[in-house]
Amino acid sequence: MSRTALALLLVGGALVPSGDAVAQSRFQVRGLVSVPGVERAQPASTAQLNGTTIGLSGAFRFSFLELAARYMQGSIKQSQGSSSQDLVEGELQIRARPLRAIRALRGFWVGFGPHARSYVEGGTERWLIWEARAGLDAWLLSGSLTASLELALGVAGSVNSGVAFGSASGVEGGVDFRIPRTPLFVGIAYRVDQMSLEGDSRTDTVEHFLFRAGFGR
Amino acid sequence: MSRYRSILVAVTLWLIWPAGLRSQEPASLLTRAVDAYRELDLSTAAGFLRRALAETGADSLATAERVRALSYLGATEFLRDNGDSSEAAFRRLVIVDPRHVLDELIFPPEITSLFARVKRDTKVVQVKIPDVARFRTGEPEYRPQLVASSFHRIVATVDRSDGTSVRQLFEGLIGDSLELEWDGLTSQGTSIAGGRYYLRVESQGAGGRATRVLRVPLEIRVQPVDTVGHPAAPADSLLLPERREGGPGMEALVGGLVAGVGVALLPSLVARDADLSGGRIAVGGTIAIAGVIGFLTQRPGRPIPENIEGNEALWQAWRLEVDRAVQENERRRLRAMLVVQAGVPTAVDLERP
Numbered sequence: 001m002s003r004t005a006l007a008l009l010l011v012g013g014a015l016v017p018s019g020d021a022v023a024q025s026r027f028q029v030r031g032l033v034s035v036p037g038v039e040r041a042q043p044a045s046t047a048q049l050n051g052t053t054i055g056l057s058g059a060f061r062f063s064f065l066e067l068a069a070r071y072m073q074g075s076i077k078q079s080q081g082s083s084s085q086d087l088v089e090g091e092l093q094i095r096a097r098p099l100r101a102i103r104a105l106r107g108f109w110v111g112f113g114p115h116a117r118s119y120v121e122g123g124t125e126r127w128l129i130w131e132a133r134a135g136l137d138a139w140l141l142s143g144s145l146t147a148s149l150e151l152a153l154g155v156a157g158s159v160n161s162g163v164a165f166g167s168a169s170g171v172e173g174g175v176d177f178r179i180p181r182t183p184l185f186v187g188i189a190y191r192v193d194q195m196s197l198e199g200d201s202r203t204d205t206v207e208h209f210l211f212r213a214g215f216g217r
Numbered sequence: 218m219s220r221y222r223s224i225l226v227a228v229t230l231w232l233i234w235p236a237g238l239r240s241q242e243p244a245s246l247l248t249r250a251v252d253a254y255r256e257l258d259l260s261t262a263a264g265f266l267r268r269a270l271a272e273t274g275a276d277s278l279a280t281a282e283r284v285r286a287l288s289y290l291g292a293t294e295f296l297r298d299n300g301d302s303s304e305a306a307f308r309r310l311v312i313v314d315p316r317h318v319l320d321e322l323i324f325p326p327e328i329t330s331l332f333a334r335v336k337r338d339t340k341v342v343q344v345k346i347p348d349v350a351r352f353r354t355g356e357p358e359y360r361p362q363l364v365a366s367s368f369h370r371i372v373a374t375v376d377r378s379d380g381t382s383v384r385q386l387f388e389g390l391i392g393d394s395l396e397l398e399w400d401g402l403t404s405q406g407t408s409i410a411g412g413r414y415y416l417r418v419e420s421q422g423a424g425g426r427a428t429r430v431l432r433v434p435l436e437i438r439v440q441p442v443d444t445v446g447h448p449a450a451p452a453d454s455l456l457l458p459e460r461r462e463g464g465p466g467m468e469a470l471v472g473g474l475v476a477g478v479g480v481a482l483l484p485s486l487v488a489r490d491a492d493l494s495g496g497r498i499a500v501g502g503t504i505a506i507a508g509v510i511g512f513l514t515q516r517p518g519r520p521i522p523e524n525i526e527g528n529e530a531l532w533q534a535w536r537l538e539v540d541r542a543v544q545e546n547e548r549r550r551l552r553a554m555l556v557v558q559a560g561v562p563t564a565v566d567l568e569r570p
Contacts, residue, residue, distance in 0.1 A: 039491050048492075103464060107472070138472020140504075140511035142465050147504045149476040151483070169487040173480030175504045190480050190500040194488040205491035207484075209500075 026061040028216030034208040036087060038076055041203045051076030053087055057212075066095040066109065085121035087206075093133060107137035115152070115168075117195070117206075127195055127204075129157035129168045144180060149173040152193060159197060166196035166203075174210065186213045243269040243278045247286050254289050259297050266290040284314050292319075292328045307335040312564070315341045315366035316393070340420040340428050341366040342391065346559045354401040354408050354439075354553045361416060361433075363395040370421040373397055375435070378413050401555045408550045411439040416559075427567050434560030442553045444546040448538040451531045457524035466515040473508010477501040 031054075038049040053074025060067050070091045077084035095111030111133045119125045135150030154168025174189025189210040196203040250265030266286050269278060278286060291306035310317060310332070317336075319329045345362040352358030363373070373387040384404050386397045401409055416433040481501030484493050 140469045140507045147476040149479040171483040190497045192484040205488045
């Protein structure tokens with residue numbers, strides 16, 4: 001069974017509604033500020049680029065289903081002072097919480113969707129990856145502090161540079177503090193993902209230190 | 218044939234014989250006694266009167282005839298110089314009818330004076346009470362009438378069968394008559410329970426000494442009233458847990474450690490050969506420490522003050538509702554309809570004046 005088929009099977013199974021799924025909607029909107037670090041490794045050289053990006057993310061949950069989107073944009077450049085390039089990332093995910101009826105696993109979710117990344121410097125190099133994700137949310141302090149961890153696995157992708165897509169994977173984790181008696185929250189997170197062209201002819205590893213603030217219920 | 222003739226003669230004689238001689242009925246005896254008194258045949262009059270008064274049962278004298286008989290008996294004995302007997306007859310007369318006055322046109326002043334003195338010295342109360350009375354608790358609608366022979370002190374109470382007092386209705390002096398009032402409540406202001414009670418009127422002599430006690434049995438029924446039910450206690454589903462369960466604390470510990478360790482370690486697995494910064498260790502450590510703090514603050518068994526307060530508010534609201542129901546039911550019971558059935562009065566003379 002191919003990785004694509006396995007991911008589709010996992011997501012399809014997750015979409016089966018749990019027995020006690022009740023109509024309950026929630027939404028969240030977040031503003032993001034990130035300090036990304038990009039390590040671009042090629043057989044002959046490795047380049048390190050740093051910069052700043054800002055963006056927005058949002059999620060709308062209805063019953064056990066959730067639609068999540070994220071957009072970030074900024075510029076990065078090598079520390080040696082070469083010209084900068086824009087880094088643009090966008091994601092769309094449909095997620096499900098298939099085990100929300102089980103108290104201990106109510107924070108577990110799985111999702112699937114596209115993840116696009118572009119480097120703009122004269123021309124545009126665009127990576128489009130179809131990712132399967134699985135994550136876990138947990139309350140650290142009831143009603144005020146949550147932690148999250150998610151894993152991403154690229155199941156298919158393409159790059160417009162003419163070289164075939166190789167692989168992709170990532171990790172993101174963070175903690176959010178909900179301000180008491182308000183819908184506001186703030187948090188920090190760390191994210192890393194690595195995308196490779198076929199044959200590891202190029203591997204981009206992008207780290208984000210995220211500061212996020214938002215509102216929602 | 219001679220047998221039938223004898224029966225016929227007997228029946229004929231019985232029919233034509235004077236009614237007064239046919240039987241010694243008390244009323245007839247009284248008439249003959251009065252006639253004898255008027256002819257000053259005092260011993261005959263006294264004899265007829267005593268025989269008339271001695272009759273009991275269905276043939277006994279009616280109250281008015283008894284009063285008349287005792288009046289003549291007292292006068293007869295007075296005229297026969299039997300002072301004690303005369304006073305005894307008048308005393309009986311006062312008991313039968315405390316408000317009786319001798320007719321001065323019939324009896325001479327010496328006799329009426331004696332009767333007045335006996336009446337003054339005989340402290341007697343008679344009660345006039347309806348056989349059945351209905352009234353609502355709390356309304357002073359039960360009104361026995363007391364009639365006194367003379368001015369004296371009385372105490373009127375409603376007693377239980379065992380003699381303990383339920384409610385004192387009156388304590389003080391009575392002259393000619395007095396109307397009592399009772400609202401069906403006890404001395405504590407609570408509604409009376411159904412059962413057998415007594416209306417007790419104690420006549421007192423000098424120094425508050427009880428001289429006579431009159432008791433009227435009262436059979437009291439309380440007609441049931443519709444009461445409101447007590448509200449149900451808060452359901453368990455409404456009550457919040459007052460102590461931390463294991464769930465939140467364990468979720469914080471496990472979730473915090475998994476997320477923290479995951480952020481710290483997983484990047485090196487998914488981003489092989491990359492030169493990752495150490496910032497992930499700081500973020501992962503922060504998450505793990507927050508998880509441990511979350512566990513410590515939500516560890517199992519720890520009281521949850523806000524839930525305790527919330528539950529107490531629920532219980533308080535429930536207790537208020539119960540109190541309201543109790544008060545409403547008491548108010549309704551205090552307005553219950555009472556049916557009071559009076560029995561035959563009995564009197565006990567505790568001492569002779």
